[in-house]
Amino acid sequence: MKEENLELYSQVGMNLKEIRRNRKISLEELAEKSNVSKLTLGKIERGEANPTLNILWKICRALNIQLASLLTFEEKTEVYRFCSNPHFNGPNNDWFVDPLFKTLGTMEWYRACIEANSEYSEFHLAGSEETVLVLNGQLEMKVGENYHLLHQWDIIKFKGDELHTYINRSDEKVYLMLSLTYQAAN
Template sequence: MNEENIDLSGQVGVNLREIRKNKRMSLEELANVSNVSKLTLGKIERGETNPTVNILWKICRGLNIPLVSLLTFEEHTEVHRFGSEYQFAGHNNDWFVEPLFKTHGSEWYRGCIEPNSKYSECHLAGSEEIVLVLNGQLELKVGEKCHQLNQWDVIKFKGEELHTYINRSNEKVHLMLSLTYTTP
């Protein structure tokens, strides 16, 4: 597959439909368990919309699958260029995550949090997240505990716990993220 020809939204739709059908779920059933409207789910499956990362996480929690399951492409060698257009944005466009790789139960992402903003998320039960700060300073709140992280600092925590990425600076903070699931 030529990286210039990747249609991420279309692939997400194809993968979502296949996973939903394999689980023998209707769009309505998926809408009920994910809190994403049936109309939105249909548009995603048809590749008519580019869903936000928030919507994708809701769908994944509803299906009880890792996010990368929706983002998988069949390739043996993958190159992901920095600054590619294949990013998913948070609700306020202040958090961006770019899916990179899936390897033996782990998912790899490149992330960016905009200046003076924050983003919160939690993942499937049994997940573990590792975050590497590539530049700047990041405050990461995991549960009730806050961690001040600087460039090249790495943190590992239970991904199922509510966690908030906070950028209090006037510069973008770039991150590498890894999610590992007990059931890939």
């Protein structure tokens, strides 16, 4: 595991522990609400686990927090170089997102990649909105029961709390820019 990812997972663990303790929620209660085992939650809090993005979304939904709440962002001008950031992987390592920015507590920006011939599904907090920009190739998006074929530079916006699936049917990786907007800051 890369050193940058170790630092990222340690940061996530420390912030999760702080949020959970500030809300006076035990590991057992969070495990029950999130459907993530107490053992896994403990390892995440100690920075010993490499949590998948799916597990992090479960925890965020259970705590009703934004994913960026588990990260620490400095208030300054920052440049993010392509492929230089640590990232969160999907369960099969065929999807990843790089957390980039959190703006005024209501919007998060991510760079994402979906591997060739793969798909990834997720949903976010109630009342959230997601916007996806396709940077190369083509992507099929399933939002609820509807399918949308997107080409390079196409943008789709939809309710983030609805189950949605990113589908790459090509033989090349597809890169995306994602933003998540929330009704109110956490």
